[in-house]
């Protein structure tokens with residue numbers, strides 16, 4: 001793709017790199033606890049508000065098949081997990097297994113693979129793509145809180161039981177309904193979910 005398109009920063013569009021030093025610095029903020037309207041049953045941490053660099057980088061990784069940015073967000077996610085371990089917010093050992101919040105299969109195909117799963121894999125931590133949508137679940141975009149919640153109730157299923165303690169990962173937390181449905185599916189199967197981490201929160 002570099003032959004076809006000049007390389008631009010996903011955060012600020014400056015020419016030269018996939019992610020410029022200034023935007024890398026902006027993504028290096030420590031994760032902090034957030035509270036969503038729908039109770040996700042587990043603590044949720046976010047790397048930043050859905051604004052500025054975070055927003056543009058998430059849009060780039062999601063909508064523009066920006067595989068390079070997904071690869072660069074992997075170490076950002078790993079650093080955030082390490083920060084939470086050092087602070088004692090999640091146990092350092094055994095390390096948690098990352099479980100990406102599921103993307104509908106069709107959306108993932110359009111985006112050139114599931115972006116959140118790609119970021120998880122690029123983190124170097126253990127990943128289990130344990131969750132998937134049952135067929136026929138409508139897109140969450142454009143739905144209100146109650147509709148999002150009912151749309152997802154019972155909509156997720158486990159493909160496998162993730163080994164060990166689980167840290168859920170998603171790109172954006174809006175109402176918290178995807179995280180809630182994800183943690184419910186895991187908790188119902190007896191998994192220990194230590195929390196959820198998102199790249200940004202709206």
Ligand SMILES: [Zn+2]
Nearest residue numbers: 009012020023
């Ligand atoms: Zn930049």
